[in-house]
Amino acid sequence: MLNVLRLFAALAGIALASGLVLGKLHQATVEKISENVMRYKKVPALLSVQAAMRGGGELSEQERAEMENQLLSSARYLDVGAKEPLCIYVLSGAGETPVVAIEGFGEGYGGKLGVMTGIDVDSGGLTAVGITTMSETPGVGTRVLEPGFTAQFVRLGKDAALRLKKDGGDLDGVSGATISSQAVMDAVRQAKELHEQHKAAVLDALSQGS
Amino acid sequence: MSASVLVKEFSKGLWKEIPPFRLVLGLCPALAVTTSAENGLGMGLSATFVLVCSNMLISMLRKVIPSEVRVACYIVIIATFVVCVEMITKAYFFELSESLGLFIPLIVVNCIILGRAEAFAKKNPVLPSIADGLGMGLGFTLSLTILGSFRELFGAGTLGLLFGDKVFLEQPFGFLQQAPGAFVALGLMLGGMNLLGRWLGR
Secondary structure, three states: OHHHHHHHHHHHHHHHHHHHHHHHHHHHHHHHHHHHHHHHHHHHHHHHHHHHHHOOOOOOHHHHHHHHHHHHOOEEEEOOOOOOOEEEEEOOOOOOOOEEEEEEEEEOOOOEEEEEEEEEOOOOOEEEEEEOOOOOOOOOHHHHHOHHHHHHHOOOOOOOOOOEHHHOOOEOOOOOOHHHHHHHHHHHHHHHHHHHHOHHHHHHHHHHOO | OOHHHHHHHHHHOOOOOOOOOOOOOOHHHHHHOOOOHHHHHHHHHHHHHHHHHHHHHHHHOOOOOOHHHHHHHHHHHHHHHHHHHHHHHHHHOHHHHHHHHHHOHHHHHOHHHHHHHHHOHHHOOHHHHHHHHHHHHHHHHHHHHHHHHHHHHHHOOEOHHHHOOOEOOOOOOHHHHOHHHHHHHHHHHHHHHHHHHHHOOO
16 A cells, blocks of 8 residues: 555655646747747748739749738637637738638648638638648648649628539539538638627627738 | 766667667658758757657656556657647748648657657756757657758759759759658668768768
8 A cells, every 4th residue: 555655655756746837938938839830831821822812923032031020919809709809811902892801720630731811701601721730741732732622712792512523513623622621611711600690799899900 | 966977878769770770769740841951950959859859758746647647648748748839830930831741740750759758858857857858859850850961962952952043953863852752761871870870880
């Protein structure tokens, strides 16, 4: 009995110390990490959404940096009663039709796959999409990044069926990567649904705008 | 504790028992992440950090940890350091953490680290354990970097770690970048090392 207690105490002591250290380190790094995710994942996706909308050529280094900062400050956090606030990014300038970007998630072959989805607030249709996070098989699932696939979402109407053609939808998947293609569509659908559900809150945020 | 003992413990990891070639442990990350020299170096340094820290702590606690639950204790200690590395790379070397991906968390089950804890740190004082961890870790780093350089140079035609965007081969052997190519590259290096070892007469 005493021996069992000794084993228990040793293991519990080590686990406790480890928990304390990791908790502290988490507190120290959590902000930096979310900033990195923002800068290296979400902003490039937002940039590609914007580029697909605008068409046009490459941005210069300076224009890009400017755009990045603008996008970073375009985030609005809406309290929609869920556990976490809904994060939207306001993409359009004054006078244009308002466009917001919402990140949706789908279940891919290698885990969660995130897609930043640009949505035309007035019509509810899509403007463009950009992939934020994924862990798909390199060279197979990652081909959903190719413009041949993502370009299909550019200015896709509100009522387009977000399914593969073989399932009666309107979109071509990437051959050999059906699950990844479907995950992208699921993510886009989720973003669209979030927008529809919380349209009032989105409009509210836009009217308060900066 | 004489310095020569420390030097001996340190240097055995660099040639005589260099992982993964001599120990043939830790092959999974060695094959998976070495698509470029930079990834190999990053992976090696991450594993070295974990190895040195875990060796040190396990050696310090070797009289406290009951032998019945020692493996569980080792894993908790190793896992703690691995999560530290994961958070730190995510916070300060984000691009590296993206390219290493799942293999950082998988350092927990890297056989070299548990192997050194079990074979060395649990029965040796702190300083030799640190020397052992450092030697093994640097040997692992060296192997991974060389393997990564080889695969990057011939598989992708570049060597980003040293030469930036400079392209050496216009038409590289893409095969070396894939998983089977990793085995071939590893086999070639092992063969080369055995040949060298024979020449040096050991």
